[in-house]
Amino acid sequence: MSNKTQGGRATILGWIRGSLDRGELSAEQRAAIDSRLANPRRNLIPARAQVDHAAQVELFLEYLGAANGTFTRVAAEADAPKALSEYLSSQNLPQRVAMAPDAWLQGLPWEKGAPLLERRAGPARPEDQVGVTGALAGIAETGTLMLVSGPDSPSTLTMLPETHVVVLRASQIIGAMEDGWDALRKREGQGKMPRTAIFITGPSRTGDIEMHMYLGAHGPRRLHVIFIDES
């Protein structure tokens, strides 16, 4: 296969250069592009994302709601388990969840706050009705959750169960997607990415039948955030 691919590459690159009426780029031109890629610069960031943190929090929740997401706001980490349990009851969902094997999430006082809740840690299985995860960040500009895959964060939890609950702290709210890239580069190193980085804005939806919007097309029908104000 590689021979053909090699041939394909040389042919296509040759065509591109031919159309652009030049040969390969000079060493200086290549170096200029390398440096642009090694030092990524932000383009324009909308003003509405560049407000103080308290305003970003409000903006995040406002846009989350506008995208059909819901949230419960609690004062402290210790309140999160009860909030989850109550949310499940309010939606007539069983007290049984698949939860990301994330140390912080698993370390919340579940037994105390939600004694009836059954938790299984690990990726989602087809029969799971509720997936609970953390997130890398919440983006104020559009009410978007940013999640990345990894050993403590299976990507199936975000997509397979009908209900996705995200436990998020106020300190995780950032202004724009670009702040998310910075956080990710700090974690992974420049130019490196986890297998999946997903930006979630509201639950799954489709407009494919007469342009009417129905929620829960393939991914979750409900997206709920348990929002912890204390950082």
Place this chain on the structure above:
Amino acid sequence: MQPTSANFIANARDAIADDNLQLAIARVGENFGAKRQQAVDKLPEFDALCGRAVEIKDDVLAHLDYYLEVYERAVTASGGHVHWCATVEEACETVLRLCRSVDAKTVTKGKSMIGEEMEINPYLERHGIEPIETDLGEYIIQLAGEPPSHIIAPAVHKTKEQVTDLFHEHHRKFGKTERLTEGEDLVAEARELLRGKYLAADVGITGANFLIAETGSSIIVTNEGNGDLTQMLPKMHIVLASLEKVVPTLEDAATLLRLLARSASGQEMSSYTTLSTGPRRADDPDGPGEYHVVLLDNGRSELLGGEFQDILRCIRCGACYNHCPVYTSVGGHAYGWVYGGPMGAVLTPALIGLAEARHLPSATPFCGRCEEVCPMQIPLPKMMRHWREQSFQRRLTPGRERLAVALWAWFARRPALYHLGARFAIGWLFRRARGRGHMRKVPFMRGWTLTRDLPAPEGGTFQQQWRRRKRA
């Protein structure tokens, strides 16, 4: 798909006579059009972002060879593979080889326009592999055996009743015999049946909205989440992408993403924007074991450096479709190939040949709406004009039209004769209307008068009126 663009005029006539279709495409203009405007109004920086986006893409196109080489290095570094394919044949063969390498029986598919260009579904079927479209719209038209009619709403031409019939007919074999008429229930049934398909598939194929040179990532943007399930559950994830999809950095992708959903559907962001980089890592609990990018040229490299280069900036948002008086009258199928609307009218002749597609760039009133709403500021009307000129020069325009233009040119170069002719014609048309102000039939103009009357000219030629007003 076998192009039928050459039949554009007949296709369009059928489309205008189809009441269901007319209802459906009226919805496109109203719905997407209004929502786009609201979203743009809510973002004061929208125009400035468009300007920056154009610079980003122009830089990429001017240095496309190098950006692609860098991109490939990044994909390889993250454990993935890039397969360079000059033609759709090579791309199809590559996909088949990859599928066979994991002994695939079924593949699930997220929406991919490159897949449509490749006609990958019939190709895989011919080779004993079952492809299953998972985007609800694509799934509906796959059942119906039709191509997409809109770039982001592929089944928009289907009524709910037609979906009911399709599901009733095709889901019986899965034990679903009830005839569902509520949208809610139809969505739920498709969801349930496709669940099984995702879990059983050996390979998941998606498209890509962007490729990122910095990290070797591919991005898909969906509302349903079908693209995510398609790529995370099977053993192998194959991405179909054309080469102009590459952008330099994550920041550049962020800028383009701010324009995409707003221009497409008027959403701030689509529900899911997903970056995929390489296969699952050694300690990842889920995800595909292999990651391959099939990078297709299919004639695009030829457009660089010429009068059509700017069309390669296109991010496939569909805004030009939604605002085009031609698209919103005839729908997508009339264009006879994968792409429709003004973007299709420019791109299709480049990809399948002007001889086949020469009607498409002529189907425009040159109102300029497409260029106004295009976030990538692509001069679509100007490009359609280029195609028309080429069509004339290459003698693809039929004799009668050429004769008419030649005759007009001959007169236009002789002003005195031209004025005399114009005065004569106006007088003749005026008398023909016999004071009714309009006429039903005019010789040589049957095509025009068949569906409407021709208003009678009044008050002399343009030059006569001009002189009169200057004197006054």
